Amino acid sequence: MQAPFVDWLTLGSELFFQLSSGRLLTHLEVSPELRTDAAPLAWAARPVHARGVRAADRSSATTIAATQLWIVGAGPAGLALAEACVARGVRVSVLAPDPRAAWRPNYAMWLDDATSLGVEPYLAHRWPGTTARFAAGPRPLDRGYALLDDRRWQLESLARIERAGGSIVAGTLAAIDHDDEGVQLDCDDGQRLRGQLVVDATGHGSRFVALEAGPAPAYQVAWGEQWAVEKELELDRATFMDWSSTGAAESDESLPPTFCYALPLARDRLFAEETVLAARLDHAPASYFPALRRRLDRRLELQGVGRIGEPLELERCVIPMGAALPRADQRTLAFGGAASMVHPATGYLLTTVLRRRARVADAIATELGHWVSPGGPSRRIWQAIWTPAEVRAWRLYSFGLEIICALDRAALDRFFAEFFELPDHCWRGFVSGTAPTPELMATMLRYFASVPAPIRARLGSALFGREGLRMLRGFGGLQRS
Ligand SMILES: Cc1cc2nc3c(=O)[nH]c(=O)nc-3n(C[C@H](O)[C@H](O)[C@H](O)COP(=O)(O)OP(=O)(O)OC[C@H]3O[C@@H](n4cnc5c(N)ncnc54)[C@H](O)[C@@H]3O)c2cc1C
Structure with a gap:
């Protein structure tokens, strides 16, 4: 005869019973001495079969566990959103293959x-x-x-999520299934997890989120090196972009136009990165690394930067730029790179996820607070992920991206030289992605009027061509069927 329940746990003052059938009973008040506050959600986030249910019973054991929201991915987007959600009382679990592995990019x-x-x-x-x-x-x-200091930020963020009752779970998502009760996640290793909502934060090129139809993304590709250097560096300025030519050898390198981004990290330490801002590439992005490396080497030689020994650190960067937006008629939600939040003109993402996380967490908490049945996709949450105004701005930026992709190095040099002559608030709002659409349009018009004739001609033909049409058609917001 089977026991009526196989396990129990407490979450705060609530007691949960795991039945042998796999169902989880909730909402029983428990006395303070029974509480296990030390790790209140850790059990709930583990696969049900790991706790007393036989492996053969796994399919029947896939019940709605205490996790309300699964966030898949422990990069900056996943953790930023998880923190905001646990702070609103949402029971969150974060799933990633190696959730504590150090992030690779220098943000x-x-x-x-x-x-x-x-x-x-x-x-x-x-x-x-x-x-x-x-x-x-x-x-x-x-x-x-x-x-x-992204390692410290990452570790403290993980700790804050756990302290607030969230769980961090190791596993690689293989498939998502939505049903009448919520969502089921199947992992590579056989873990089967349940919750009410799922957010895909697996980064660029996610397999789990459907995107609008559109052109393939352009790419930002960069090769970065950190060096100990001989000459004393000035520490008061970072080089945001240096479009100077590295000489005649550039014509043999079959590289799209590049600039150098340089950060003096200490008087004797320099990080420099040779960067293709955005280009439609003929070959795999990684195949451009050797040429970028050579160009960076030549640039540092030309600038008289005496380097000591071997590079202290290398950074290889591939960022899809202007990837299509996620569709708003799907129940799998998305955030960060998976939701195409990379700024189509700069490649930056961090500020966008930090800026949006509170309102997305608000929308998620509200939805879960009024949870009846999952029904269709949540319009409210999708509109918090991408507001209609942000979609309009994104379409304008994407139009700008097409122009950037079409210009050669000399034209890009002039393009940005003119751009930074715009009044401060115009270019600041543009590169930070904070300018409202009318201001963005005004900036673009102002810029249009001030650029040299050949660039203006290119902008004009793009505006009245396919790119312009696509931009206008998409002004209504995220697509739904
Ligand atoms: C080299 C480099 C430098 C950059 N520098 C900057 C910068 O300075 N500033 C800036 O704003 N942006 C920068 N970016 C752009 C952007 O911020 C990053 O791409 C950012 O890492 C995207 O964050 P994310 O959390 O959406 O995805 P990611 O950081 O890619 O994280 C994805 C997470 O999902 C997990 N995952 C993936 N697949 C699965 C699966 N099947 N199941 C479970 N988990 C899964 C991964 O393990 C990871 O934890 C840089 C990008 C690169 C590549």
């Missing part, structure tokens, strides 16, 4: 964004100003820049 952002978004305590480096360099000369930008 940077504008200093004022770091301050306004509350990540200033996690800055490893800050520069009071930045410089952009063009054929016409350097252009000092009165805007500070910052590099994140």
Whole structure:
């Protein structure tokens, strides 16, 4: 004879019974001495079969566990959203193959964004100003820049999620199934997990989210190296972009136009990255690394940067730019790279996820608070992920991306030299992705009027061509069937 229940756990003051049938009974008040506050959600997030249910019973054991929201992916987007959701009382579990593995990229952002978004305590480096360099000369930008201590941010974020009752679960998602009760996640290793909602935060190129039809994304590709250097570096400015040519050898390299991004990390330490801002590539992005590396080497030689020994760190960067937006008629939600939140003109994503996480978490908490049955996709949550105004702005940016992809190095040099001549608030709002659509349009028109004739001709033909049409057609918001 089977026992009526095979396990129990407490979450705060609630007691949950796991029945042998696999169902989880909830909402029984439990006395304080029975509470297991030390790890309140850890059990709930583990696969049901790992706790007393035989493996053969696994399919019947896949019941709705205590997790309300699964966030798949433990990158910056997944953790930022998980933190915001647990802070609103949502029972969250984060799933990733190796959730505590160090993030690979070195994340940077504008200093004022770091301050306004509350990540200033996690800055490893800050520069009071930045410089952009063009054929016409350097252009000092009165805007500070910052590099994140992303390991500390990541570990503290994980700790905060767990302290607030969230769970961090190791596993690789293989498939998502939505049904009348919620969502079921099947992992590579046979784990079967249940919840009410799922957010895909698995980064660019997610397999689980359907995107609108559209052109293939362009790519930002970069090769970065950190060096100990001989000459004393000035620490007051980061180089946001240096479009200067590295000489005649460039014509043999079959590379799209590149610029150099450089961060003086200490008086004797430099991080420099040769970057294709955005291009439609003929070959796999990684195949451009050797040529980028050679160009960076030549640039540092030309600039007289004496390097000591071997590079201290390498960074290889491939970011899809202007990937199509997620469709709003699906029940699998998305956030971060999986929701195409990368800024189509700069490749940055961090500030966008930090800016949107609170309102997305609000929408999720509200939806779960009024949970009746999952029904269709949640319009409210999708509109918090991408507001109609942000979709309009994104379409404008994507139009700009098409232009960037079409220009050669000399034209890009002129393009950005003109761009940074715009009034400060115009270019700041544009690169931070904070300018409202009318201001964005005004910036673009103003820019249109000020650029040299050949660039204006290119912009005009794009505006009245396919790119312009696509932009106007998509102004209504995320697509639904
Ligand atoms: C080298 C580099 C430098 C960058 N620098 C900056 C920068 O300075 N500033 C900036 O704003 N942006 C930068 N970006 C762009 C952007 O911020 C990153 O791409 C960012 O990592 C995307 O965050 P994410 O959380 O959406 O996805 P990711 O960081 O890619 O995280 C995805 C997570 O999902 C997990 N996962 C994947 N598949 C599965 C699965 N099947 N099941 C479970 N889990 C899964 C992964 O293990 C990981 O935990 C950079 C990108 C690169 C590549």
